[in-house]
Each structure stands twice: as C-alpha cells, then as structure tokens.
Amino acid sequence: MEKSIEKRIPKSLIWLCVLAFFSVLNETVFNVSLPDIAAQFGIKPSAANYVNTSFILSFAVGTAVYGKISDIYGVKKLVLISMMIYSGGSLFGLLFHAWFPILLVARFIQGAGASAVPGLIMVIVTKSIEKQHQGKAFGMIGSTVALGEGFGPILGGWIADYVHWSYLFFLPMMTLVTLPFFLRTLPDEPMKKGGLDVLGGLLFVLGIVSFTLFTTHYEWWYLTNSVILFIGFVLRIRRAKEPFVEPALFKRRRFIVGVFVGGILLGTVAGFMSMIPYMMREVHQMSTSLIGGGVLFPGTLSVILFGIVGGSLVDRQGARFVMVAGLLLLVMGLFIVSLFADRSLWIISGALVLIFGGLSFVKTVISTIVAGSLSADESGSGMGFLNFSCFLAEGIGIAIVGGLLTQHRCNFPILPIVTDVAAYLYSNLTLLLLAVVITGGAIFMIVFKGEEASLDINRN
Known part of the structure; x- marks a missing residue:
C-alpha cells in the first residue's frame, strides 16, 4: 500500500510544487508593474515587456537543459544549484534595479534558476507516477502554479503602488526556506555517463x-x-x-502536434495577459494595485479549481473532451474582452476567469498527451523540450504584443460597440489573438480527427 501511494504522489513532487509556486509568482508580480517600469525609465511597451521576455527566454532554455541533464546529474543536485542561481539573480536585481540593462540581466539570471522547477517536475511525474494517475498529478501542479499566478498580481500591484516595484526582487529569495526539505526528501542519485x-x-x-x-x-x-x-x-x-533534442521525437505526430499547439495557445494567452495592465491603465485609468487585485486576481485564482477539475476530467472523460472545453472557454473569454474593452471592469474580470480556466484545461491536456507519447528513457528530454517550446512561445507572444502596442498598427475602429478611441487598439489586438487561438484549436482537431481512442490515453 505504501509503495502504491508513493507511486501516485511522491514527497519530492509536493516540495517541488511549493517551489513552483514562487517561480510563477515571480513572473506574475512583474506583469502588473510593467507600465510603472516603462514610466520610470521613459521607454515604450515593447522595451518594458523585455523585463518579462528576458526572464521567460532563459526560463525556457533552462527547462530544456535541466530536463536533459537530469538523467546525468540527478534531480537533487540540480534543484539545489538552481535555487542558488535564482536567489542570486534576485539579489542582483534588488541592488542594481536603477539601470534598465542590469534589470534585464537580473531577470535573465532569475529565469535560469527558476527554470529547473517545471522541467524537473515533469521528469518526476513521468518517471514516478503511473500513467492512469498522471492527469491528477498534472492537475495538482497546475493548481499550485495557479495559486502563485493568483497571488502574484495582488502582491505585485500592492508593492509597486505602496513601496516600489524593485522590492519584487525580494520575494524569490524566500525559496531558500525550502532548502532543508529538499535536502531531506530528494534522494541522492549517482552521476551517469552522458553529455549536453x-x-x-x-x-x-x-x-x-x-x-x-x-x-x-x-x-x-x-x-x-x-x-x-x-x-x-x-x-x-x-x-x-x-x-540537444532527439531527432526521433520529431517523427512522432502526437509529440509534435502537442508541442506545436501548446506553443501557439500558451504564447497567445501570455501575450494577451501582458496587454491587460496597459489596457487597464490607459482605457480605465486604474492603479497598479487595483489591476492586480481587482481585475487579474479572480481569474488567476480560479485556475486552482479549473486545474483540479481539468486533471480529473482528462482521466475520466479523455483529453479530447477537455481540450474542446478549454478552447471554448478561451474563445468566449477573448471575444467578451474584445466586445467590452471600454465597458464595465467586472465584465472584463469575468472574461479573464474564462480565459484562465480555458488555459488551465489546455495545459493539462497538452502535458498529458505529450507525456503519453514518450517512453521512460525519453521523459527527461521530451518533457523538457515541451516546457522549452511553450515558455519560448510565451516569451515570443509577449514580445509580439509589446511590438504591436508600440507600433499602434491596430488602432482603428472595427467593432461598432467599442466607442472609446483609447480602446480601439486593445479590442482589435484581442480579436487578432482570438483568431490565433481558433487556428491553433483547429489544427489540433484536424490532426486528431477520428483518433478519440488514441487521444484518451489516460481514460479508465
């Protein structure tokens, strides 16, 4: 019985989820402060967004590297090293935040350290948890990450409004308190032969x-x-x-489609979320703390529930059912924001609940599908590459939206219901991102048409 329980939820996974909470928290706390950073340094949104993009780029690279070398050096050594890098980058940013180039370097270092968490979590799940329980495990991880996403905007907005955004660098250093638990719960693993x-x-x-x-x-x-x-x-x-990536993986359609569609959908939503603080500031004249606590918080917190429900539904109803539900939630949420970009804040906040919920479903499905397409000896590199691709897509999505906000190429009326001139740009950008989501969903459905049994790999 004890072995069966350990096979379902290893203790190391629980503590990695705690670390994942702070990793995601560090990304979302800066998201709401981007307009403040742009104002302080006198830069455009396309430049300010690199505060998040630099973090995500190194984060993406790290997920692939850590996943690749976890079979060589073991999980325990990599977690401890990454925590030191993460905290060191945070201290560097706190001390030298007055220089924008140094700020980007600090965020890059932070990402290099924090990136160990998602890659190693995926390795633990695919190696230590039976396939019929992996949906629940990914749902648990998604809920923990969502908790960090939920508290991030509130803490980020409050600190930026009442103290200063630079103190956001202090939060990641709190991960050092988990060090004793990792030393005790993670097993010592001998080094194996291999290279990078x-x-x-x-x-x-x-x-x-x-x-x-x-x-x-x-x-x-x-x-x-x-x-x-x-x-x-x-x-x-x-x-x-x-x-760096096994060429054989690219011959597997399930793996390629999972990675490609995951990148499209996650990158699109990340770009959309990076736009929200600018929209709230310019169209609705909201403070940073109100953006985080009043607009973003309900949606990010709701992902906890969606993550749990999504993981259970994948195991019971199958991946295809959950993917369709997730896509419908994303489409409805984005369409509502586009229609009511200059209207009630409560409508926008409610739409964000749908978007975050749809994203949670999509993440769970993509992780489950890709994990099911890999053999045990491919789990490290395969899941690492999935994380690598999705986080890179998020960084690219944020950069693209930042560039479009700066260039104002979409600043003209399209929807008659949107009457505020300041809202034209944001409404039209949301429509464009909606079209990208529909395209990504269509690719998924076309490729897997008639393959319900193949998709529902975890269904009991």
Whole structure:
C-alpha cells in the first residue's frame, strides 16, 4: 500500500510544487508593474515587456537543459544549484534595479534558476507516477502554479503602488526556506555517463532570440539570421552523438502536434495577459494595485479549481473532451474582452476567469498527451523540450504584443460597440489573438480527427 501511494504522489513532487509556486509568482508580480517600469525609465511597451521576455527566454532554455541533464546529474543536485542561481539573480536585481540593462540581466539570471522547477517536475511525474494517475498529478501542479499566478498580481500591484516595484526582487529569495526539505526528501542519485549538446542548444536559443527581436523591431535581417541559425540547429542534431533534442521525437505526430499547439495557445494567452495592465491603465485609468487585485486576481485564482477539475476530467472523460472545453472557454473569454474593452471592469474580470480556466484545461491536456507519447528513457528530454517550446512561445507572444502596442498598427475602429478611441487598439489586438487561438484549436482537431481512442490515453 505504501509503495502504491508513493507511486501516485511522491514527497519530492509536493516540495517541488511549493517551489513552483514562487517561480510563477515571480513572473506574475512583474506583469502588473510593467507600465510603472516603462514610466520610470521613459521607454515604450515593447522595451518594458523585455523585463518579462528576458526572464521567460532563459526560463525556457533552462527547462530544456535541466530536463536533459537530469538523467546525468540527478534531480537533487540540480534543484539545489538552481535555487542558488535564482536567489542570486534576485539579489542582483534588488541592488542594481536603477539601470534598465542590469534589470534585464537580473531577470535573465532569475529565469535560469527558476527554470529547473517545471522541467524537473515533469521528469518526476513521468518517471514516478503511473500513467492512469498522471492527469491528477498534472492537475495538482497546475493548481499550485495557479495559486502563485493568483497571488502574484495582488502582491505585485500592492508593492509597486505602496513601496516600489524593485522590492519584487525580494520575494524569490524566500525559496531558500525550502532548502532543508529538499535536502531531506530528494534522494541522492549517482552521476551517469552522458553529455549536453551545448552547440546545438546555443544555435536553437540564438535562433529564437533573433526571431523574437524580429517580432519586436520588424527588421528583416533578424529573421534571416534566425532562419540560418535554425538550419544550423537541424544539421547539428542530426550529426551530434548526444543531440540537444532527439531527432526521433520529431517523427512522432502526437509529440509534435502537442508541442506545436501548446506553443501557439500558451504564447497567445501570455501575450494577451501582458496587454491587460496597459489596457487597464490607459482605457480605465486604474492603479497598479487595483489591476492586480481587482481585475487579474479572480481569474488567476480560479485556475486552482479549473486545474483540479481539468486533471480529473482528462482521466475520466479523455483529453479530447477537455481540450474542446478549454478552447471554448478561451474563445468566449477573448471575444467578451474584445466586445467590452471600454465597458464595465467586472465584465472584463469575468472574461479573464474564462480565459484562465480555458488555459488551465489546455495545459493539462497538452502535458498529458505529450507525456503519453514518450517512453521512460525519453521523459527527461521530451518533457523538457515541451516546457522549452511553450515558455519560448510565451516569451515570443509577449514580445509580439509589446511590438504591436508600440507600433499602434491596430488602432482603428472595427467593432461598432467599442466607442472609446483609447480602446480601439486593445479590442482589435484581442480579436487578432482570438483568431490565433481558433487556428491553433483547429489544427489540433484536424490532426486528431477520428483518433478519440488514441487521444484518451489516460481514460479508465
């Protein structure tokens, strides 16, 4: 009996969830403060959004790296090292926040440390928990992350309004209190032979960074450079003995579709969420604390419930059912925001509940589908690459939306119901993001049409 319980929820997973709470908290606390940072440094939204983009880019790279080398160095060593990097980057940002370039470097270091958490959580789930219980485990993780997302806007808004946004760097250092628990609960693992394809990873990361710069500045040489780097990456992983990403994974349709659709949907919602503080400030003249506590908090907190429900529904009703439900919630929420961008704040806050709920369902389905397509020895690199791709997509989504906010290319009337000139840009951007969500959902449904049994891998 004891072995069965341990197989369902290992103690290490519980403490990693605690660390995940602070990791996500660190991202959302800065989200509501982006308009304040832009005002202090006199910069445009496209530049201010790099406070989050720099964190997410290093976060994405780290998830792939930690997942890849977890089989070599063991989970315990990597968690301890990453916590030191995370806290060190936070201290660096707190001390030198007055210089914007240093602020970006500090956020990059933070992401490099915090990125160990999602990658290693996925490894523990896929290796330690039976497939028929993985939906519940991913739902538990999603709920814990949602709790961090829920408290993030409130804490971020309150600290930015009543103290100063720079003190947000202090919060991640609280993760050091979990150090004794990890030392006691995580098993010591002997080092194994293996290596990391540094060149392959570098080519991929530089390609993503170059593409992200293109989405912000729209200079074609960034795109050309990105294509060249991606070609080099493909050639590299085909020749390397231990490639950064196993080429065999790209031959599996379930894996590719899961990663691709997950990237589209998560990146789109991340870009949308980065727009909300600017919209609330410009259209509704709201304070930072009210944006976090009054507008974003109900939605982020509701993800706790949606995460639990989504995990159970995947196990009982199947992945396809939950994906359809998640897509419908996303579409309804985005459409409501687009229609009522200049109307009641309560309508927008209610729509965000739908959007966060749909996102929670989608995350659970994508994680479950990809995990089910991997063998035990592929779990580290496969789930690491999933996290890598999704977080990179979030960073790109935030950068794209920041660029569109700065360029004002969507600032014209489309929907007759939107009458406030200041709301045109935000309403139209939401419509554009809605179209992207529908496209991503359509790709998923077309590819898996007629494969209900194959999708419902965890259904009892």
